[in-house]
Amino acid sequence: MTTPIRRVSRRMPGWVKAVCAVVLVLAVFFIGVTLSVIPGLKDLFGTETTDRSGPTLLQSIQDMSRYDAASGNFQVVVDLEKDTKYLPDAIRGSRVLYVGAGTVEAYVDLGKVGKDDVTVNKDRTSATLNLPHAALGKPALNPDRSYAVSKQRGLLDRLGDFFSDNPNSEQAVQKLAVKHIGDAAKDSGLTKRAETNTTDMLEGLLHSLGFKVVHVTFAS
Template sequence: MAESPSPADPAAPVPQEPTSEFPVVREPDPVPPAEPVTPGAEPVEHRPSTFARLLIFVFFVFALMVLSCFGLRALNVLPTFDNPFANQTTDRSQPVLLQSVRDLERFVAADGTFQVIVDLQENKDNIPDFLVNRRTLFVGSGTVETYVDFSALSGDALKIDEEKKTIELTLPAPQQSTAALDMERSYVVAEERGLFNRIGDAFSKDPGKEQQVYQLAQQRITEAARSSGLDERARENTERMLQSLFTRLGYTTVTVEFSAP
C-alpha cells in the first residue's frame, strides 16, 4: 500500500492556484474574418446620402437662379435693386429760348486770360468784427477780347488803285470787351462772417453779396487788360490778316492804318 506524501516533504508538487496578488489577463476579442472577395466582382460604391444629394440639388438651383437674374438685369429686363437711399438728380429745366440774333461785323484780333484775387471785407465802425463782419477771399479768372469793328468804316476808308494794284485801309482803333468770368476756374478761397451775419444768413440768403464779388473781379480784370498790350497785338494781327487776304486777290501793296482811339 502506497504512502501518501507528507506535507512536510519538500519534493512533493505544490498545486498552482490563482491568488489575488496577480491580475487576471483577459483574452482579446476575436477579430471577425474579412469578407471573401469574389474574383471578377465590382467593388461596392459608397453613394452619398439622401440629405447630401438634396443639398447639392438646392445649391445648383440657387446658382442657376442667381445667374439668370444677372443675365436679365444686364438686358434691362429686371429693375435694379440698388441703395434705396441713394441721391437722385432730376433735371426739370425748361427748353432753351432764342431771344435775339445779330450779325457780328468785328474781327477779334487778340484776347487775354487774367486772374485776380479779390479780398473784400465789410464791417461796421465801433463794432467788433466777431459780431458784424463779412470778408470774402475770391480768385477770379476771366478773358478779355480785343476786336476791330468793321461796321464803323466810312466811305473813304477803303482806297483801291487797280492799275498799281494797291490798297489803302483806314480802320478804327481796336476796342476791348468787358471781361467774361470763367466760373469753372473761379472759386471762393475763404469766407469769414460775424455772429450777426451768420444769424442773418440762416434766415435769408442775399445773392447780391456774391454778385458784388463777381462784379469787382470783372472790373479789376477789365482794367488790367487795358495796360496789357492787347491793343498793339490786335493791330498787328489785323494788319497781317488783311495783307494776306488782299495779296491772294492779286494786290501787291496793302497799307493798313488805324485811326486814333
C-alpha cells in the same frame, strides 16, 4: 358719501408761456449757430432745388461785323472786407478772399469801315485801308476758374446766411474782380496786339487775292 372729483385746470400760467417762448427762441438761436459753425451739418436740413424753367426762346439775331483779333487771360485776388461801426468783427463783419479769373477780347469793328476808307489803284495791285482803332470788349468772368479761398463772417452774418437763401452772396467780390480785370486789360497792350493781328490778317487776305502792296492804317 362720494366726494366730487375736481377737474384740474389745463390752462397754462402766463409765466410758463413766457419761459417756453424764451426757451424756443434760444433753441432756434442755438440751432442756427450750430449749423453755421459746423461745416456740412447745414446740408442735413437743406432744401431740395428743382429746375422747372421753360425752354429758352430765341428773341433776335444780330450780324457781327467785328473782328476779334486778340484775347487776354487775367487773374486777380480780391480781398474784400466789410466792417460795422461799434461792433467787433466776431459779431458783425465779413472778409472774403476771392480768386477771379476771366478774359477780355480786343476787336476791330470792320462795320465802321466806309467806302472812303478803302482805296484801290486802277491796276488792282495796291490797296490802302483805314480802320478804326481796336477796342476792348467787356470782361467775362470764368466761373470754372474763379472761387472763394476763404470767408470770414461774424455771428450775425452767419445767422443771416442760414435764415435767408442769398444767391448773390459773392456778387460784390465778383463785380470787383471784373473791374480789376477790365482795368488791367487797358494797360496790357491788348488793343495794340489786336491791331497788329488785324493788319496781318488783311495783308495775307489781300495778297492772296493778287494785291502786291497793302497798307493798313488805324484812324483816331
